Amino acid sequence: MKRRFLFILVILALVLSACGGGGEKSIVRIGWAGSPDNLNPGMGILTESYTIYGLVYDTMYNLNLDGSFTLSIADSVVRSDDGLVYTFKIKDGIKWHDGKPLTAEDVAFTYNLYKDTPEYPYLNGYYTTYFSAVEAKGNEVILTLTEAIPNIESQLVFLYILPKHVWEGVNKLEYENFEMIGSGPFKMAEYAQNEFVRLTANKEHFSRPPKIDEVVFQTFENQDALVQGIKTGQLDLITEMPNTSVESLKTTENVEVVIGAPFSPGVTDIIFNQLDPENCPTDAGGICTGHPALRDRDVRLAMAHATDKQKLIDLILLGLGTPGLTLIPDGLGVWYNNTLKDYEYDVAAANKILDDAGYKDTDGDKIREMPDGSRPLTFRLNWPSDSITSPRTAELLSEMWGEIGITLEMQAVDPDALTAQCCPAFDFDIMIWGWGSDPDPSALLYVYTSEGIPTGSSETGYSNPKYDELYAQQQTELDFETRKSIVWEMQKMVHDDVVYIIPFYDAETQAYRSDRFTGWITDQPKVELSDVTSLVVIEPVK
Amino acid sequence: MNRYQILLRKIGWALFTILFVIILNFFLFRILPGDPARAGVRDPRLKKESIEILRVRFGLDKPIINCFESLNPIKVGSCDVNPLDTQFFIYVRNLLQGELGFSYHTNRPVGELLSERLWNTVLLIGAGQILAIIIGVIFGIVAAWKARTSIDRVAVISSLVAWSLPTFWLGIILLFWGSQNGFPLAGKTTPGMSSMPLLQQWGDLAVHMFLPTLTYTIIYMAEYTLIMRSSLMDVLSEDYILTAKAKGLSNFQILKDHALKNAMLPLVTVIAINLGFTVAGVVQIETVFSWPGLGSAIFEAVNRRDFPVLQGAFLLIAVAVIFANFLADLTYTYLDPRVQTE
Numbered sequence: 001m002k003r004r005f006l007f008i009l010v011i012l013a014l015v016l017s018a019c020g021g022g023g024e025k026s027i028v029r030i031g032w033a034g035s036p037d038n039l040n041p042g043m044g045i046l047t048e049s050y051t052i053y054g055l056v057y058d059t060m061y062n063l064n065l066d067g068s069f070t071l072s073i074a075d076s077v078v079r080s081d082d083g084l085v086y087t088f089k090i091k092d093g094i095k096w097h098d099g100k101p102l103t104a105e106d107v108a109f110t111y112n113l114y115k116d117t118p119e120y121p122y123l124n125g126y127y128t129t130y131f132s133a134v135e136a137k138g139n140e141v142i143l144t145l146t147e148a149i150p151n152i153e154s155q156l157v158f159l160y161i162l163p164k165h166v167w168e169g170v171n172k173l174e175y176e177n178f179e180m181i182g183s184g185p186f187k188m189a190e191y192a193q194n195e196f197v198r199l200t201a202n203k204e205h206f207s208r209p210p211k212i213d214e215v216v217f218q219t220f221e222n223q224d225a226l227v228q229g230i231k232t233g234q235l236d237l238i239t240e241m242p243n244t245s246v247e248s249l250k251t252t253e254n255v256e257v258v259i260g261a262p263f264s265p266g267v268t269d270i271i272f273n274q275l276d277p278e279n280c281p282t283d284a285g286g287i288c289t290g291h292p293a294l295r296d297r298d299v300r301l302a303m304a305h306a307t308d309k310q311k312l313i314d315l316i317l318l319g320l321g322t323p324g325l326t327l328i329p330d331g332l333g334v335w336y337n338n339t340l341k342d343y344e345y346d347v348a349a350a351n352k353i354l355d356d357a358g359y360k361d362t363d364g365d366k367i368r369e370m371p372d373g374s375r376p377l378t379f380r381l382n383w384p385s386d387s388i389t390s391p392r393t394a395e396l397l398s399e400m401w402g403e404i405g406i407t408l409e410m411q412a413v414d415p416d417a418l419t420a421q422c423c424p425a426f427d428f429d430i431m432i433w434g435w436g437s438d439p440d441p442s443a444l445l446y447v448y449t450s451e452g453i454p455t456g457s458s459e460t461g462y463s464n465p466k467y468d469e470l471y472a473q474q475q476t477e478l479d480f481e482t483r484k485s486i487v488w489e490m491q492k493m494v495h496d497d498v499v500y501i502i503p504f505y506d507a508e509t510q511a512y513r514s515d516r517f518t519g520w521i522t523d524q525p526k527v528e529l530s531d532v533t534s535l536v537v538i539e540p541v542k
Numbered sequence: 543m544n545r546y547q548i549l550l551r552k553i554g555w556a557l558f559t560i561l562f563v564i565i566l567n568f569f570l571f572r573i574l575p576g577d578p579a580r581a582g583v584r585d586p587r588l589k590k591e592s593i594e595i596l597r598v599r600f601g602l603d604k605p606i607i608n609c610f611e612s613l614n615p616i617k618v619g620s621c622d623v624n625p626l627d628t629q630f631f632i633y634v635r636n637l638l639q640g641e642l643g644f645s646y647h648t649n650r651p652v653g654e655l656l657s658e659r660l661w662n663t664v665l666l667i668g669a670g671q672i673l674a675i676i677i678g679v680i681f682g683i684v685a686a687w688k689a690r691t692s693i694d695r696v697a698v699i700s701s702l703v704a705w706s707l708p709t710f711w712l713g714i715i716l717l718f719w720g721s722q723n724g725f726p727l728a729g730k731t732t733p734g735m736s737s738m739p740l741l742q743q744w745g746d747l748a749v750h751m752f753l754p755t756l757t758y759t760i761i762y763m764a765e766y767t768l769i770m771r772s773s774l775m776d777v778l779s780e781d782y783i784l785t786a787k788a789k790g791l792s793n794f795q796i797l798k799d800h801a802l803k804n805a806m807l808p809l810v811t812v813i814a815i816n817l818g819f820t821v822a823g824v825v826q827i828e829t830v831f832s833w834p835g836l837g838s839a840i841f842e843a844v845n846r847r848d849f850p851v852l853q854g855a856f857l858l859i860a861v862a863v864i865f866a867n868f869l870a871d872l873t874y875t876y877l878d879p880r881v882q883t884e
Contacts, residue, residue: 031727037648221829
């Protein structure tokens with residue numbers, strides 16, 4: 001009875017699903033684990049939102065997968081001698097998806113919208129900081145800055161150009177932007193939050209008309225299902241997967257696995273609370289309960305020597321990662337200081353450093369005490385409870401640091417509670433957490449500044465006037481080579497001071513069906529197959 | 543007390559419970575650590591002013607209630623503020639106007655967001671429950687009637703196994719099996735279906751619903767089979783069943799007119815409780831099959847400290863549970879006249 005019932009249901013379902021097939025359009029089906037949070041570019045926060053913006057909208061510059069920028073909607077740009085005024089000549093003949101022409105007016109309107117809307121958390125707060133005035137003259141956009149900055153490209157690369165005729169009449173905060181009129185290579189066709197986003201090709205795009213007809217991003221809340229999707233051919237691309245699936249996918253027929261630096265390079269960091277109690281930001285809610293030993297560079301140095309990064313990478317990431325140095329990841333290309341030499345894994349050396357610095361085990365419990373004997377080197381170690389890799393990392397660190405007489409009180413904490421504990425409260429000893437990086441190093445370099453202590457950006461409480469000075473310098477240094485050498489110098493400084501231990505930089509692993517589409521861009525330093533760069537060049541396998 | 547008084551009293555209690563939930567909901571989430579204005583936007587680029595603006599926009603700059611600035615960490619504030627200008631009263635006022643607020647995370651009206659999700663969940667649970675009840679009851683009856691035969695043993699053992707299966711595990715196994723046989727892996731529609739004829743859309747929905755519903759049905763069917771079996775066996779051992787047999791009634795008549803009505807009572811309770819709770823409880827099935835239902839919405843909202851969504855969702859669940867129990871009460875009085883007089 002039961003079996004027959006199931007049998008009938010299955011037959012029914014199969015018949016129905018067969019009816020649903022058909023169609024000759026080339027549709028790329030992408031599976032991802034997220035979903036855009038908001039289609040209004042001013043309000044969106046999640047990476048998934050930015051992926052969609054990048055496909056539907058154009059920006060002044062395109063970001064290439066090697067980290068460089070190309071001028072997009074403008075024919076030319078002229079910078080004034082003082083570096084304060086930029087004049088962009090907007091291309092003729094660019095059209096919005098609704099057929100109206102895109103003009104300099106639209107660009108100026110958009111930049112002013114972002115500049116004048118402090119409620120837009122990212123696009124205003126970060127990218128328009130130096131904007132003084134924006135105006136349109138004929139087919140030119142004139143952007144005046146408050147300060148000469150070296151990285152105008154990375155400031156403009158996420159400022160998506162919006163159509164004035166749509167946006168001037170709407171409530172810019174509450175507008176949900178479901179129609180999403182843009183000018184980019186793809187048009188919004190259908191959006192079901194937490195289910196899928198369906199985009200159709202804009203074959204009339206002025207520079208990058210796609211060769212495919214449609215892209216569908218489908219949300220999977222279950223990573224095993226993602227992997228199953230690419231194996232069975234229900235999906236053409238998956239943008240993430242558990243590391244444990246990589247090997248089995250590599251041997252699956254018609255599936256190619258691509259590994260490289262993520263588009264937004266990721267850093268996993270071990271944060272030491274080294275805040276000097278004198279700098280405690282009590283006004284901003286500082287509690288400052290850090291263990292005094294962590295303020296001593298020797299202790300941090302010893303811990304760095306006792307950390308076997310390769311073992312962490314092999315055991316936790318199954319080899320899919322590279323050992324880290326500072327918060328500036330190797331995925332940032334030129335900005336990454338590749339001349340730094342990491343502290344060697346050497347337990348004996350680590351023990352010697354601690355012995356010499358006076359941290360001795362006086363009571364024979366295998367745990368060292370402070371030189372004055374006041375308290376043992378027992379540190380609290382916390383990590384966000386939503387992290388998959390941290391519990392194992394913590395376990396391994398506890399083993400490794402146990403070798404040098406340091407014990408850990410380990411606890412996973414809800415991410416929000418951890419933020420509250422972290423900064424600017426400084427109510428912790430050590431945390432495992434991470435960052436995703438911008439194309440420009442400035443944002444992550446800011447995390448080390450003294451200025452970031454009361455604002456909650458600084459996680460370590462590290463304070464070095466020399467570093468702060470360099471930070472300010474690189475922000476306004478217009479010469480690329482000079483700025484690069486300052487940025488490299490800053491990395492050396494924080495590496496010498498062992499502000500963090502960076503166990504690894506994460507690798508991006510994605511997989512695509514080689515029997516469906518060809519032309520995916522896989523030979524660049526960064527890997528992001530769901531980025532506009534790949535989606536405008538791939539074509540169906542014949 | 544007459545019928546109406548009993549009914550009124552029950553309605554009164556239900557309303558009182560809902561009122562209690564409304565108040566509890568507000569404070570419950572604010573005791574959680576973490577700042578919604580910063581949840582999900584831990585980023586060095588975010589300026590202090592931007593965070594402050596977010597707080598103002600969410601209304602989080604206002605005191606929670608008179609005398610309390612915030613609940614975690616507990617900050618005592620001035621008691622001399624206009625009570626109408628506190629977060630609590632704004633919440634109650636909006637609720638009285640049927641206004642559930644806007645999601646902090648997606649900026650969308652909570653009412654709209656939840657009703658979309660609720661509908662998906664109700665669809666899933668509805669289909670699953672109906673199938674589970676029908677199959678479970680039939681299996682239970684057969685097992686009880688054929689008690690201590692091999693049919694009974696098979697029914698009991700397979701029910702026990704099915705009932706003790708972890709939901710997500712069964713889900714994943716069925717997902718893998720299904721995906722080899724052409725069933726979709728996620729979602730409730732095939733993207734692009736909305737332009738197709740209605741019949742085809744329904745077919746597509748049915749295909750997407752098949753695996754999650756099957757998972758749901760297997761788990762709950764087992765529970766109903768076991769309860770139905772044991773309750774019916776109890777009834778079948780009563781003297782009046784023997785009398786009925788002696789009167790020469792057919793098996794079918796005995797079951798239908800004498801045994802089933804009594805045996806259904808415990809099942810009604812369980813079904814009512816399940817109906818209420820599964821609104822939230824299908825979160826595992828929803829996650830495995832990426833079904834855009836209420837459970838996954840709650841999960842996301844908790845992660846993002848999305849207070850308005852949480853308040854709305856919990857209110858909805860509370861109302862569902864209370865309403866289901868209320869219905870169970872009413873059904874009981876209908877099924878079992880003894881309840882009325884007591």
